[in-house]
Amino acid sequence: MTPPMLELRGVSKRFVKRLDLAGRIARALGSPVREETVHAVDGVDLQVREGEVVGLVGESGCGKSTLARVVAGLHAPSAGEVRWHGQRLQDLDAAARQAARLQVQMIFQDPFASLNPRLRVAELVGEAPVVHGLVSRAQRDDWVGEQLRRVGLDPTLADRFPHQFSGGQRARVGIARALAVKPRFLICDEAVAALDVSIQAQVLNLFMELRESLGLTYLFISHDLGVVRHLCDRVVIMYLGRVVESAPATAFFDQPLHPYAQALLAEVPRLEARKKDFLAITGEIPSPLDPPSGCHFHPRCPHATERCRQEAPQLKEVEPGRWSACHLQG
Ligand code: SF4
Numbered sequence: 001m002t003p004p005m006l007e008l009r010g011v012s013k014r015f016v017k018r019l020d021l022a023g024r025i026a027r028a029l030g031s032p033v034r035e036e037t038v039h040a041v042d043g044v045d046l047q048v049r050e051g052e053v054v055g056l057v058g059e060s061g062c063g064k065s066t067l068a069r070v071v072a073g074l075h076a077p078s079a080g081e082v083r084w085h086g087q088r089l090q091d092l093d094a095a096a097r098q099a100a101r102l103q104v105q106m107i108f109q110d111p112f113a114s115l116n117p118r119l120r121v122a123e124l125v126g127e128a129p130v131v132h133g134l135v136s137r138a139q140r141d142d143w144v145g146e147q148l149r150r151v152g153l154d155p156t157l158a159d160r161f162p163h164q165f166s167g168g169q170r171a172r173v174g175i176a177r178a179l180a181v182k183p184r185f186l187i188c189d190e191a192v193a194a195l196d197v198s199i200q201a202q203v204l205n206l207f208m209e210l211r212e213s214l215g216l217t218y219l220f221i222s223h224d225l226g227v228v229r230h231l232c233d234r235v236v237i238m239y240l241g242r243v244v245e246s247a248p249a250t251a252f253f254d255q256p257l258h259p260y261a262q263a264l265l266a267e268v269p270r271l272e273a274r275k276k277d278f279l280a281i282t283g284e285i286p287s288p289l290d291p292p293s294g295c296h297f298h299p300r301c302p303h304a305t306e307r308c309r310q311e312a313p314q315l316k317e318v319e320p321g322r323w324s325a326c327h328l329q330g
Contacts, residue, residue: 003083004047004083005048005050006047006048006071006082006083006084006104006217006219007046007047007083008044008045008046008047008067008070008071008083009045009080010043010044010045010079011046011067011079011081011082012041012042012044012078012241013041013066013067013075013077014037014038014078015037015038016037016038017036017037017289019033036289037289038289039291040063040241041063041066041067041070041077041241042063042240042241042242043242044067044080044238044241044243045243045315046067046243048219049217050184051211051217052234053217053218053220053233053234054218054220054234054236055221055222055228055235055236055249056068056219056220056221056222057223057225057228057237057238057264058223058238059285061240061285061288062238062239063240063242064221065189065190067238068106068187068189068221069106070082071187071219072101084103103182103183103184103185104184104185104187105179105181105183105186105187106187107174107175107189107191108191109189109194115162115170115173115177116162117162119162120158120160121144121157121159121173121176122140122141122144122158124162124173125147125148125158125173125176126144128177128180128181129143129180129181132181134182143180144158145158147179147180148176150176150179150210150213151175151176151179152206153172153173153176157169167194167195168195168199168202171191171192172203172206175203175207179210179214183216184215184216185217185218185219186207186210186216187218187219187221188207188218188220191203191207191220192204192227193222193223193224204230204231207231208231218231218232225265229249233249234246234247234248235247235252237256237260237264239260239285239297240288240291240296240297241288241296242325244258244261244297244315245257245261245324246322246323247321247322248322257318257326258324258329259301259326260281260297263300267281281300282300283300292309294307294308294311294312295308295312295313295325295326295327296312303328305327307327313325313326
């Protein structure tokens, strides 16, 4: 069987919160204060097949953006491995690793923050393909024009700076910049969350047109299950650094299995009154500095038992193609 395009095996990402000066002095004076570790991503297994659109969903702070950055190569994993077409990235030589990295591009929520305000669009979109030898400097402007046309912008706008565009146009510039290095895999990190609903729909349609015309694969990160339902083939739910459910989108929206996923879905408002975030699951998401024992969801779960407080459930295939990490499912 062909290996997945992207595979994560047991990927974790930890961040150590260093002591500030006051903390270091307190420790020197005998205080028990110590550095803290944030387990942003905790042993995640994930597969994405070529051509799939996978929606990665969870509340703020669940680790989905950190996971996206690991996939994009912006963070090195603290443990586990990332495979590209079946090959471990760390086994590739530098040139092959760079080529694999280039095929995975990330589109950010706030294009204004991710676009250098001092550069014109021609440079923002055209520099990376020149630097990586995908086009010559002489071909740059034609290449930029092609990318702008592809995302629905007039190529004559290449002389402008980011602040001269509307929010929707800036989002398109961000997409053009990602496309300019001929990626095969796009990670969209809340890529439409900051846009008005009507502009969101246009940009989502653009993603789907690009999927069709360029054969792209997507990891689509969102807190908005309405958007995920519209767009994705498969849904992966994260809670406090761990994957708790993975399922084909149709089956998931018919009947989510994990209690957290059920609670999320129960909160999805009607599309016409879509809210910006999850609100009504009882209790706050716990701190990743001090996650609950056993199943991380147990303090908020209506079905929690003593076993849940003590033993972390493993992610298991409970039906063909459906995975859940909950003691209720065995
Ligand atoms: Fe709830 Fe227990 Fe399942 Fe966790 S393992 S989701 S606490 S029933």
